Amino acid sequence: MTDLRYPNAVVHFGVFFQGVNHSTIWSDPRSGSQMNHSTFTQLIRTAERGLLDAFFLGEGLRLREQRGRIHDLDVVGRPDALTELATLAGLTDRIGLVATQNTTYNDPADLARRLASLDVLSGGRAAWNVVTTDNAWTGANFRRGGYLDHADRYERAERFVNLARRVWDSWDGSEFAPVDSDDGFFDVEIAPTVPRSPQGHPVIFQAGDSPTGRDFAARSADVIFSAHGSDRHDALAFADDVRRRVVAAGRPEDDVLTFPGTQIVVADTEGEVEEKARWVLEQQVTPAPAHDPVIADIDGTRGAARQGHDPRAIAQEWRRVAEENKFSLRELVLHTSARRGFAGTASQLADELTLWVRSGASSGFNVTPFLVPSGLDDIVDQLVPALQERDAYPTAYVGTTLREHLGLRPPLTRRR
Numbered sequence: 001m002t003d004l005r006y007p008n009a010v011v012h013f014g015v016f017f018q019g020v021n022h023s024t025i026w027s028d029p030r031s032g033s034q035m036n037h038s039t040f041t042q043l044i045r046t047a048e049r050g051l052l053d054a055f056f057l058g059e060g061l062r063l064r065e066q067r068g069r070i071h072d073l074d075v076v077g078r079p080d081a082l083t084e085l086a087t088l089a090g091l092t093d094r095i096g097l098v099a100t101q102n103t104t105y106n107d108p109a110d111l112a113r114r115l116a117s118l119d120v121l122s123g124g125r126a127a128w129n130v131v132t133t134d135n136a137w138t139g140a141n142f143r144r145g146g147y148l149d150h151a152d153r154y155e156r157a158e159r160f161v162n163l164a165r166r167v168w169d170s171w172d173g174s175e176f177a178p179v180d181s182d183d184g185f186f187d188v189e190i191a192p193t194v195p196r197s198p199q200g201h202p203v204i205f206q207a208g209d210s211p212t213g214r215d216f217a218a219r220s221a222d223v224i225f226s227a228h229g230s231d232r233h234d235a236l237a238f239a240d241d242v243r244r245r246v247v248a249a250g251r252p253e254d255d256v257l258t259f260p261g262t263q264i265v266v267a268d269t270e271g272e273v274e275e276k277a278r279w280v281l282e283q284q285v286t287p288a289p290a291h292d293p294v295i296a297d298i299d300g301t302r303g304a305a306r307q308g309h310d311p312r313a314i315a316q317e318w319r320r321v322a323e324e325n326k327f328s329l330r331e332l333v334l335h336t337s338a339r340r341g342f343a344g345t346a347s348q349l350a351d352e353l354t355l356w357v358r359s360g361a362s363s364g365f366n367v368t369p370f371l372v373p374s375g376l377d378d379i380v381d382q383l384v385p386a387l388q389e390r391d392a393y394p395t396a397y398v399g400t401t402l403r404e405h406l407g408l409r410p411p412l413t414r415r416r
C-alpha cells in the first residue's frame, strides 16, 4: 500500500501554453495560431470553466536561430507574456496568470512594477515564474557585457526576488519608503509605483532543477515548476528533496508546492487510449520521412542532446538501444520519447493523479495541451468531473486570488 502522506489533498492544475515546440502538434488542421489572441482566449476560457488554478506562459527573449534560419520558435515568436496576460486578465475572473520572466537580463525596478501592475489589474491573480535563462545568446540582446555563470545567475536571482519583495512591501496605505540596495549586483534606490494588490505579492514560481536552483526555490518561492511529471517515483524523490531543502531553509515542509509540467491523454476505452497516445507521439516526432536512416549510418555526436547531461553518454546509450532493437532513427526517437506524462481513461487518470498528490509526489500538474487551443477540452469535460467524484478536485474556486486557490500562506515577508 502506498503511504498517503496527504490523504485529503486535491489535485491542482495549471495550463502551460508552451508555444511552438516538439510537444505541441501544429500540423493538425484543428491547431490554431500560436500568436492570435483567439488561441489564448479559447484556451484560458476552457481552463477557467474547468476551475484550473493558473494559465502559465513560458518566455524566451531571443529567437532560436542558426546561421539566419529559425529552427524552433518555442516560447518566442508570440507577444510578451505580461502584455498577453494583462489582456487575458480583462476576459477572466478567477484563474491565476503566471508570467515567466528572467532575472538575468531584466531590471528589478521595472519588472517589480510590471508584475505588480498585472497583480493589481487582475485583482490578485498574478504570478511570476522566476527563471535564470541558461542560453548565452540571449545576452547579446542586452549588451550587458556577456553572460553570468550558473552560480552568479542564481545569486543575482535571489537578490532580485528579495529586492522585488521589498519594493512590493514598501507602500503601505499612505506610507511609503524607498528601497535601497548596494550589494554588488544592484546599486539602486527604488521607490514603489504601484499600490499593493489583494494577494500582497504575486505568487512566486521557480523553474530550475540544479541543487542551487532547488535551494533558491526553498528559500524564495511558493511553487516549483519542474520537469518531473512522468514517473511517480522520480516525482516523489524530487518532492522529498524539495521538502528537505524547504525545512532546512526554516519553512514548513509544505510551504513550497511542486507543479511538474506534464501531458495528459484522455480517451474512453483502453484501446482508444493506446491509439490516441501513439497518434500524439507520432505527430510530435513529425511525419515519417521518405528516408529514415538506421543508426549504423550515422556517426559522431553533435550539439547538446539534453540539458545538464553528457551528450556523448546519451548518444552512446541510444545507439546501444537502437542496435539491440534494430530501430531506425525515427523509431528510436519514438521509443526514447515514450514516457511523457499520462495516458488513460478519465477514471484511470483520476485514480492515478489523486495518488500522486495524496502520496506527496506533487501538489498538482502544469498541463501542456498537445493540441492548441482545443487540447484542454477532454481534461475539463472528462477528467475534472472524474476527480470531483473522488473529492479530489474543487467544485468551485475557493477564493478570488491565486494565493487562495493554491492554499498558500501569506507572502514570505508578510508573516507574523
Ligand SMILES: Cc1cc2nc3c(=O)[nH]c(=O)nc-3n(C[C@H](O)[C@H](O)[C@H](O)COP(=O)(O)O)c2cc1C
Pocket: 057, 058, 059, 060, 061, 075, 100, 102, 130, 131, 132, 133, 134, 135, 207, 208, 209, 210, 211, 212, 213, 214, 225, 226, 227, 261
Ligand atoms: C521546467 C523548466 C522550465 C523552464 N522554462 C524556462 C523559460 O520559459 N524561459 C527561460 O528562459 N528559461 C526557462 N528554464 C531554464 C531555467 O531558468 C534555468 O536557466 C535552467 O534550468 C538552468 O538552471 P538549472 O541548472 O538550475 O536547471 C526552465 C527550466 C525548467 C526546469
